[in-house]
Amino acid sequence: MALKILSGCINCDMCEPECPNQAISMGEKIYEINPDLCTECVGFYDKPTCISVCPIDVIITDPAHIESKESLLEKFKHLVNTDRI
Incomplete structure (x- = not known):
């Protein structure tokens, strides 16, 4: 399951530097999460760091991108192998 940042985002800049996959970037108005890069921190941490650091709790599981823990690990x-090439 990729994550999604809701429209209530205040652009506090907390989540983007915490993402180990560089899946978070500034969109037109708020930060956005690229579902192709988001692994919910599987392979790095026990919990998604963006959710942990968000001061207003606007990061949720994206219902449009449902993935199992196994597929997130894959x-x-x-992504790790691609980065090494």
Whole structure:
């Protein structure tokens, strides 16, 4: 399951530097999470760091991108191998 930042985001800049996959970037108005890069921190941490640091709790599981822990781990492995090439 990729994560999603809701429209209530205040652009506090807390989440973007915490993302180990560089999946978070500034969109037109608020930060956005690229579902192709988001692994919910599987492979790095026990919990998504963006959720942990968000001061207003506007990061949720994206219902449009449902993935199992196994598929998130596979995505992580692919991203790590891609980064090394």
